[in-house]
Amino acid sequence: MKSHTLHSAGSGATDRSTLAAFVLMVVLAGGNAVAVRLSNSSLPPFWGASLRFAAAALVFWVLVIVRGLSLPKGRALQGAIAYGIFSVGLAYAFLYWGLLRSPASLAGAVLAFVPLFTLLFAAAHGLEELRWWGVLGALVATAGVLLGALGGFGGAVHVPSLLALVAGVASLAEATVLFKLFPRSNPLVTNAIAFTAGTPLLAVLSWFAGEAWSLPSSPQGWAAIAYLALIGSVVVFYLYLRVLSRWTASATSYSFLLIPVATVVIAALVLGETITASFVAGAALVLVGVWVGAIQSPPRKVELTCRELPTRAVC
Numbered sequence: 050m051k052s053h054t055l056h057s058a059g060s061g062a063t064d065r066s067t068l069a070a071f072v073l074m075v076v077l078a079g080g081n082a083v084a085v086r087l088s089n090s091s092l093p094p095f096w097g098a099s100l101r102f103a104a105a106a107l108v109f110w111v112l113v114i115v116r117g118l119s120l121p122k123g124r125a126l127q128g129a130i131a132y133g134i135f136s137v138g139l140a141y142a143f144l145y146w147g148l149l150r151s152p153a154s155l156a157g158a159v160l161a162f163v164p165l166f167t168l169l170f171a172a173a174h175g176l177e178e179l180r181w182w183g184v185l186g187a188l189v190a191t192a193g194v195l196l197g198a199l200g201g202f203g204g205a206v207h208v209p210s211l212l213a214l215v216a217g218v219a220s221l222a223e224a225t226v227l228f229k230l231f232p233r234s235n236p237l238v239t240n241a242i243a244f245t246a247g248t249p250l251l252a253v254l255s256w257f258a259g260e261a262w263s264l265p266s267s268p269q270g271w272a273a274i275a276y277l278a279l280i281g282s283v284v285v286f287y288l289y290l291r292v293l294s295r296w297t298a299s300a301t302s303y304s305f306l307l308i309p310v311a312t313v314v315i316a317a318l319v320l321g322e323t324i325t326a327s328f329v330a331g332a333a334l335v336l337v338g339v340w341v342g343a344i345q346s347p348p349r350k351v352e353l354t355c356r357e358l359p360t361r362a363v364c
Contacts, residue, residue, distance in 0.1 A: 067295045074288035075304050079311020081281040082156040083319050084273045085148050091270030093260035094145035099251040100264075101274060102137055105282035106244035113241050121234040121242070128231020129242040136224035136286075137247025142254055143217030150207040151214060152316065158331065159214045160312075163305035166222030167298055174226055177299065189337055221305075225298045228290070236290035244282070 088097040113120075121129060148156055172179035233239065255262070265271045293301045 064295060067292055070288045071292050071296075071301075071304060074285055074292065075307045076311055077280055077288075078285045078304070078308050080276065080315050081285070082148065082312045083315045084276045084281060085145060085156075086152075086316075087269055087273035087319075088265075088277060089145065089149055091265050091267055092263070092274075093255060093258070094149055095142060095251050095255035095258055096260045096262055097274070098141045098145045099248055099255055101277040101282060102141070102244050102248040102251065104274070104278035105286075106241060106248060108279065108283050109237055109241035109244060112237050116237065118235050118238050120238060121232070123232075125232040125234055126242065128227065129234060129239045130246040131231070132224050132228050132239065133243025133246035134250065135220045135227060135247075137244055138250030139247075140217045140220035140224065141247070142251055143213045143220065145251075147210045147213035147217060150210040155211070156214055156312070158309050158313075159211070159218055160305045160308050162215065162218045163222050163225075164299065164302040166219050167225050167302040170223050170226045171298055174230060176226065176229065189334060218305075222302065225293065225302055228293055229298045233294060236287050236294065239290055240283075240286050244286075 085097075088101070092100065120126070144156065168177060169179065171177040228239075234242075265274055289301070289304075292304070
């Protein structure tokens with residue numbers, strides 16, 4: 050019987066093109082939190098997110114049509130829709146709302162939780178073992194966020210906003226695991242379907258919140274939306290799925306360890322956010338926690354046959 054191998058973190062590291070895509074994705078994604086803050090200054094959060102992903106969905110569908118790519122059916126289609134609901138609809142509803150009253154630097158640091166959440170969710174879905182090192186790492190990372198939030202992330206932090214950021218990060222982690230559990234399609238097709246599935250949820254939330262549906266009124270607002278739609282969505286999401294198709298969920302999620310570094314630097318340069326000693330200490334503790342939980346003792350290679358895999362996994 051054909052066996053299915055779930056490789057540990059680091060799988061595919063010799064693939065130079067995938068590694069290059071990984072690095073480029075990290076750098077470009079680092080500017081997303083900053084652009085969202087700029088977008089929120091001229092557009093309501095849910096409407097701004099809806100506008101961003103609707104534009105990105107349109108670009109993806111144009112690419113799908115131009116390249117003549119076929120659409121998935123059955124469980125592959127269900128997987129793309131589920132991925133979109135979690136990675137776009139839920140994740141960005143929480144993240145955009147959280148960034149209304151949180152500095153971009155804090156959002157970048159909270160993203161460091163994605164690898165730990167990914168390990169926990171992968172274990173819950175039966176794809177990886179749940180290890181005590183992972184639990185310890187989560188506790189250390191939580192202490193780091195609390196330290197930074199109490200005095201280093203640009204002043205006082207709105208607790209509901211912080212919780213919203215954590216919920217958004219959890220949604221991103223679940224989306225990463227779901228992508229590995231369903232049959233996969235071309236990244237362009239998957240993103241086109243995912244963005245189409247997730248954007249209506251953001252629009253509905255915007256409507257219930259009574260937000261005004263308008264276009265950006267300033268060059269800065271237009272620049273933020275353009276960056277988020279074309280670079281932060283089309284390019285970054287395409288690169289993310291390209292890497293995720295070749296690496297394990299845990300290995301791909303390590304990108305979120307590096308994104309905060311790029312975010313902090315960009316936020317300091319563009320928004321003038323202060324990098325305090327408390328921020329440095331808190332962010333360092335977050336990264337130590339993630340290193341302990343996700344890197345220092347990575348998941349062991351698991352050899353499973355198709356019959357032993359969860360029913361929704363791909364053989």
